[in-house]
Amino acid sequence: MTPNSHALADLGWSADFLRQLDTDELDSLKPARVTGVHRDRLSALSESGPLLLTLPPGLSAGDVAVGDWVLADPSTDRAERLLGRKTRIFRRATGDASREQLIVANVDTVFLTTSCTEEFNEARLERYLALAHAGGIPPVFVVTKADKTDDPDAYLDRLRAIAPSVPAILLNAKSPGAVDTLRDWCGPGKTVAFLGMSGVGKSTLASALTGIDLETGEVREDDMKGRHTTTAREMHAIPGGGWLIDTPGMRELRLTDMAEGIDETFGEITEIASECRFRDCTHGPEPGCAVQAAIAAGRVDAGRLERWKKLKAEDAAHAASAAEKRRRGKAFSKVVKQAMKAKRPG
Incomplete structure (x- = not known):
């Protein structure tokens, strides 16, 4: 060899x-x-x-x-x-709900990276979780800049509130040996990737894992046009075995075709919702709403419910838009075929 x-x-x-x-x-x-x-x-x-x-x-x-x-x-x-993929990370392409925009494929673990700063945002992290779950990739939270707060454990508590079963690591990306806490998910044949906003330390951690000075840039609104930023996504060897797929920071995560990923991200609400009296319950003022009863009992956070409903509505709207575009495409194709057939002699 x-x-x-x-x-x-x-x-x-x-x-x-x-x-x-x-x-x-x-x-x-x-x-x-x-x-x-x-x-x-x-x-x-x-x-x-x-x-x-x-x-x-x-x-x-x-x-x-x-x-x-x-x-x-x-x-x-x-x-x-x-070949068919085991896992993938994807999002809806800008301005086209029918087009899936691939980010990476065949990843074994995705490090969802945030920081102990004002950047930390539960709603955004829930989107990242939905993205990971929809693609079949086990997520791990990585919380950087632990040195920027007097109470770093408070950020871990906030993560446990939205995803108690997802591993979470607190670190200072610039500290010597900080990246060693990630190596349990690396190794021969294993592939990892980082997802998160720019400026949270993804590049620092990726560079430490690979031994390569990796520079990443913000993804454009539609990175399939203009500057060809797909070249910024590259696969790098990790010393000791395994691979890292380097991904740029993403300003926007547009979800589509992710109903299962969203439901898994909000598992406690999805489970309780099945107990509602009406199958089409909106989890609002209807009688017999198990979710509202759980909120009143302190078992479900009202903010989580609103974010779940927002993501479900967004995903459903995009899915409907994509279905309508496909329907129009088929109808137009049928008209063209009929017109061509009518032009044929005899």
Whole structure:
């Protein structure tokens, strides 16, 4: 094995991906993991070393994420097929509820990063949690700038109030050895990523994990246009084993197609809501509302309920908009086909 090559298992290859291959593909194509997405090329790693591949047929750069697995043809340097993902992080693209904007793929743990400052915001963290749950990725809270407050444990208490079962780590990202607390989630074949606002210490922690000076920038309102910021998402090796996918800070998280992720984030409310007298209960003034009864008894926070309802409404509106756009597209296609048919002679 050459110095720049990696065993597939060390790259994160597993039986989940192997099961997607047929015998002919095993003989003629090689698995490769995407480490960078460019305008018309993919950077990737395989058992034989780094590759620069053309995109799979019928796919654009927006259809592929860093962390994806592809099947590459060594004779043409082309990615022939994109394999199905185990996990992914995605959001709704700006101005288009029908388009999913991929952020990263096949991540084993996502570090949801915030700080002991005014930046700390439960509503934003609940969005990050919904994003992680919807993509099937176990989250871990990382709270930085513990040195900026006289009561850092208060921030952990606030996290326990919204996600008691999610691990939470309190640290000062600039302290020597601070990053060692994250290594339990790293290791050969494991992939991690950071999500959070710019300025909370993600770059500092990522640099400490990888030994590389990583610079990140704010994502534009639509990072599929203008400056090609997808190149800012790259996969880097972690000394001792494992991989980090570096992601820029995101100003906005637009949720769509995340009903299950939202319900898991607000699990205590979802569970109690099933006990309401009416199936279409809005959890407001209706009689027999189990959620309102739980609020009155101090078992559910009223603020949590309002944030849950807001995210559910946002997700439902975007899903409806996407469905309507698809319906119009199908109707237009039908009209075009009928017009073409009418023009044919005889």
